[in-house]
Amino acid sequence: MIEVNQLAKKFVIENPKKLSEQERQDPRLKGRFFHSVKSVSFQCNNGQVLGLLGPNGAGKTTTLRMLSTALQPDAGSVVINGVDVIDKPLAARQKLGFLSGSTGLYGRLTGRENIAYFGRLHGMAEEAIEARIKELADLLDLHEYLDRRSENFSTGMKQKTNIARAVVHNPEVVILDEPTTGLDIMAAQTVLNFIRGLKKQGVPVIFSTHHLEEVSELCDRVTVIDQGETRFSDTIEAFKGLSDTSLSDSFLTTIAREA
Template structure:
């Protein structure tokens, strides 16, 4: 189980005068700091899939990068099975499998070599690495391109290898940042099946997406972040019930509620 409590992260703004009008109007801009994440809290139990939703710039990726230990928050805690992993980044990386939306593969290495390299970083034996690669090649349908150079891969091929690389060490938690973006229907179906398998194994999964059909198909819980704060945290059924079963309308409902609250604060 992962428990995320009151995360906050701000960034210094080097040239406030160069910000766009939209950026200047963002209520998270305070002086020379932009508070990307202000207060994010949620949890993911064993065997649950949590869908992380929010508009572009809401703070989703910053939140996920904090969980991966790529960023250090100003405040907040992250506990995995009772252990505060933010206090020990090395331990966190052993427990977490993280797929970033921006981390590329080593183009001159084959798919197999990319995966094996990360297995070596995690201290796995060659025999265990070979075993895991064979297993994931079956699950992610990678046999046809596994030994080709990554620089020649399609988007779907790259994403499959990146997912395999992220879970080579059998992590206790898997975090996927928009894992199906840019994929065709077949590749998307393969990735979704892989997430379902992680869930069946009892591995908690947190993934961000803009595709509400994926949320409806896979997720046990939904978390919506807007303007750096958690504005919804509940079951998928509770989320759908916000608008009589229409997921898109439920999403807009949570965002409009945030805007109305901010407007009231400004008017006061």
């Protein structure tokens, strides 16, 4: 289980003159600080999938980076199965599997070597790494290119390998930042099936996406962030109930209502 309560994060604007007109109009800009995340709260229980939604620039990626310990929040708390992520970041990282939108692979290493390297960083034994790579190759359809250098991988190959290295240590919570962006239909379906498998194992999964059909297929809960604040956080049924037509209208209704 992961519990997020009133997270906040601001950044110093080094050169305000370089801000675009749109950035100048953003209400989160206060003096020399941009309050990317002002107040975000939600929770995801064991065996649940939570879809994190919001317009571009809403604060989703900043939020996920704070959950992963990559960023230190200015306020708020994150607790994973009783472990405070902010107070004990090293212990929390052992419990987390995190895929960011910008995560890369070491191009000169094969897919297998990339995954094994991250397994060693988590202190896994070589036999355990080998067995886990075989398991993940089956689940993510990696066998065909597992022993090729990753610099020659397609987008889909890279993303599936990135997911494998993020979960090689069997994390207790998995966080994925737009995991299917840029993937073809077959690769995206493999990733979605993998998320379904995590759900069956009781692993909480949080993933950000702009694809509402993925939310409809996978999610138990939905959280909508806009301008750095939680606008909605409830069950998928409650989210669907915001509109009589579609999830797109539910999303737009949430944003418009709060605006």
